[in-house]
Amino acid sequence: MYPYRMSNVMIGYLNLATLLASLPIIGAGLWLARGSSSSSSTTCSSILQTPLLAVGFAALLVSLAGFVGACFHVAWALRLYLAAVALLVAFLLGLTAFGFAVTAGGGGAQVYGRPYREYRVTDYSAWLQKRMQDDRYFPAAAASASASGAFVLVLAASNARCGCEQSGCCKPPTACQYSGGMPVGAQDEDCYRWNNAPDILCYRCDSCRAGVMEQVAMMGW
Numbered sequence: 529m530y531p532y533r534m535s536n537v538m539i540g541y542l543n544l545a546t547l548l549a550s551l552p553i554i555g556a557g558l559w560l561a562r563g564s565s566s567s568s569s570t571t572c573s574s575i576l577q578t579p580l581l582a583v584g585f586a587a588l589l590v591s592l593a594g595f596v597g598a599c600f601h602v603a604w605a606l607r608l609y610l611a612a613v614a615l616l617v618a619f620l621l622g623l624t625a626f627g628f629a630v631t632a633g634g635g636g637a638q639v640y641g642r643p644y645r646e647y648r649v650t651d652y653s654a655w656l657q658k659r660m661q662d663d664r665y666f667p668a669a670a671a672s673a674s675a676s677g678a679f680v681l682v683l684a685a686s687n688a689r690c691g692c693e694q695s696g697c698c699k700p701p702t703a704c705q706y707s708g709g710m711p712v713g714a715q716d717e718d719c720y721r722w723n724n725a726p727d728i729l730c731y732r733c734d735s736c737r738a739g740v741m742e743q744v745a746m747m748g749w
Contacts, residue, residue: 536598543594543609554584584615630655631745634738636692639702644695646702647738656744660737663690694748696739697730 557580560716579655590612630653636645649657660666705712711719718733730736 536601539598540595543591543598546591547595550584550587550591554588557581557584580585586616592626604718629653634745636695636738636742636743642702645692647692647735647742649698649734649741652738652741652745656741660741666737666740693736693739695735696733696742698738700730700733703733 536637557578590609593605593612594609596602597609598605631728632653634647634651636647636651648659653718700706700722701716701718704715704722706719711722716728718735721733
């Protein structure tokens with residue numbers, strides 16, 4: 529009985545720690561939900577709140593089942609806990625494999641004589657391309673980067689160092705040719721989408737979508 533009781537105590541303490549750790553996660557999700565609902569603009573908070581709440585409540589319920597089962601010798605709660613842990617491990621492994629698959633590719637191409645790289649939509653997975661073409665998702669991702677201070681006009685200068693989002697969204701593609709501020713000849717459509725107005729720039733460009741996708745790939749999402 530002693531080893532059995534000792535293992536139950538260890539499981540109980542482990543799940544108590546997990547239960548307590550889930551509370552700040554849920555609190556962060558609720559705080560982000562409150563912040564996004566009180567703001568008229570879409571920012572990173574609206575993207576993060578759902579995963580945080582889902583992870584927090586899942587950890588809370590699983591750890592609660594394990595704690596009750598171990599400390600009060602409730603057999604069905606322990607069986608539920610073990611089944612939930614097995615499902616959670618399988619889900620996380622599947623999610624990791626999926627994340628590697630959809631964020632493969634990209635990397636961009638170094639622009640000759642410039643300190644930045646440029647990115648193409650076609651270099652990324654079909655799933656990521658489809659998601660970024662959907663107006664339900666891309667404006668939120670672009671607004672998230674914009675709200676973080678990523679898009680600043682000074683980075684449109686040809687000798688400025690800039691990140692993947694800035695390279696795609698703050699300036700037209702380097703190959704674009706302009707005369708009197710207007711694109712000339714047959715060029716990439718992004719050359720015609722570009723506008724030097726601070727709230728337009730190249731936010732609706734394919735290069736901007738590609739820059740955001742590169743950022744997503746770098747984050748390992």
